[in-house]
Amino acid sequence: MPSRAEPQVLLVSNGSAEDLFGAAVLSRLAARLQLRAWALPLVGSGSAYQGLATLLGPRVTMPSAGFLLNSWANLIADLRSGFLAMSVRQWRCALTQRGRADLVVVSGDAYALAVGALAAVGTGKTKLVHLQPLVSVQYAEGLSPLQLLRRPVDLGSSHFLPWETALQRRADAVYVRDAPSALVLRRIGVPARYYGSFAMDILPAQGTGELSAGLGAKPVLALLPGSRADAAWSLPRMLEAVCGLPELQAVVAWARPPAELRAPPSWELRSHPGGAWLRGPAEVLVEFGNFHAVLRAADLVLATAGTATEQAAGLGRPAVGFPTPGPQYTASFAARQARLLGGALQLVAPEPGAIRAALRALLCRPGHYARASVQGLRRIGPAGALSQIAADLAELLGSPAAPYPP
Numbered sequence: 001m002p003s004r005a006e007p008q009v010l011l012v013s014n015g016s017a018e019d020l021f022g023a024a025v026l027s028r029l030a031a032r033l034q035l036r037a038w039a040l041p042l043v044g045s046g047s048a049y050q051g052l053a054t055l056l057g058p059r060v061t062m063p064s065a066g067f068l069l070n071s072w073a074n075l076i077a078d079l080r081s082g083f084l085a086m087s088v089r090q091w092r093c094a095l096t097q098r099g100r101a102d103l104v105v106v107s108g109d110a111y112a113l114a115v116g117a118l119a120a121v122g123t124g125k126t127k128l129v130h131l132q133p134l135v136s137v138q139y140a141e142g143l144s145p146l147q148l149l150r151r152p153v154d155l156g157s158s159h160f161l162p163w164e165t166a167l168q169r170r171a172d173a174v175y176v177r178d179a180p181s182a183l184v185l186r187r188i189g190v191p192a193r194y195y196g197s198f199a200m201d202i203l204p205a206q207g208t209g210e211l212s213a214g215l216g217a218k219p220v221l222a223l224l225p226g227s228r229a230d231a232a233w234s235l236p237r238m239l240e241a242v243c244g245l246p247e248l249q250a251v252v253a254w255a256r257p258p259a260e261l262r263a264p265p266s267w268e269l270r271s272h273p274g275g276a277w278l279r280g281p282a283e284v285l286v287e288f289g290n291f292h293a294v295l296r297a298a299d300l301v302l303a304t305a306g307t308a309t310e311q312a313a314g315l316g317r318p319a320v321g322f323p324t325p326g327p328q329y330t331a332s333f334a335a336r337q338a339r340l341l342g343g344a345l346q347l348v349a350p351e352p353g354a355i356r357a358a359l360r361a362l363l364c365r366p367g368h369y370a371r372a373s374v375q376g377l378r379r380i381g382p383a384g385a386l387s388q389i390a391a392d393l394a395e396l397l398g399s400p401a402a403p404y405p406p
Contacts, residue, residue, distance in 0.1 A: 313376030
């Protein structure tokens with residue numbers, strides 16, 4: 001086993017947001033300790049770890065982008081694309097790391113925890129830590145036990161299932177996304193802690209970016225079609241809706257490659273540093289790679305996104321959303337997110353009239369807007385969790401306890 005002078009850390013994560021959480025913790029830990037790090041991303045390329053850790057595993061992007069249980073179509077597409085063979089290669093990679101690391105940090109769900117445990121459990125010396133950003137007891141609000149049993153994905157997102165808690169009890173620490181979930185785990189012997197929102201920690205601080213085009217006096221509506229393939233389906237419907245909202249300035253935060261963004265028929269492209277689309281009197285600004293600036297400038301959002309919608313709620317920006325055919329923002333995913341966020345997210349049909357009515361209700365009813373804003377702040381919680389987690393990990397690795405800067 002390597003000396004504590006240069007501890008070795010293995011990160012295991014399964015999702016783009018989970019990669020970002022893992023990379024953020026690693027960056028904060030590396031600022032405090034000299035260490036060597038490896039990362040095993042189970043979904044996609046693991047680009048968040050570039051420059052921080054040596055990447056391991058096959059790093060294949062599946063059609064579902066990690067949401068294989070969101071629909072039968074996602075599951076079938078992944079199986080046809082070699083999901084099982086890729087998974088076996090990842091398990092073997094985890095086994096080759098067994099006993100090598102001083103610390104294994106898992107960022108993700110029960111499956112990621114099982115893979116991470118392969119590299120940690122049974123060595124007698126390796127510490128195991130779990131960041132669980134996906135499960136929350138708040139996902140079950142309004143559902144009866146029978147409804148949960150009929151929806152296995154809902155059950156898995158709102159309850160820590162026995163095989164997960166069995167592994168969590170063997171971990172040195174488990175970090176969850178909200179206080180009610182931590183309480184549930186502690187009652188059954190899991191060393192669970194809650195420090196705040198993971199999602200808000202990966203949102204850059206205010207003032208780190210500006211929009212490429214100036215905004216006028218109108219309230220700003222952020223269009224967040226998401227980073228998954230859903231964006232190509234949802235963005236045209238968003239644009240149709242905002243055509244009838246001249247009282248708002250709409251700004252698209254485009255998170256996918258710029259080459260994939262194409263103006264729909266009847267829209268005219270006008271160039272400026274970011275881009276803008278025109279159709280009659282309607283103008284929609286477009287921003288590339290500048291999501292945090294769009295979100296902080298917004299008064300409200302129209303979203304078909306996962307973490308981005310939660311970050312909007314965490315900033316007090318009420319959201320309207322609608323389901324897509326997938327792979328991510330399906331009807332079941334959107335309903336789970338709405339239960340998580342309470343009144344901060346209103347779901348409507350993917351029709352321009354329904355979308356406009358919901359946005360106008362937020363805009364024209366100050367009390368409704370204020371309640372939605374407060375709900376988002378309460379449900380998501382404050383930033384600061386990942387910095388405190390990094391301080392905990394430094395202690396696990398033998399570093400003296402000390403306050404850790406954000």
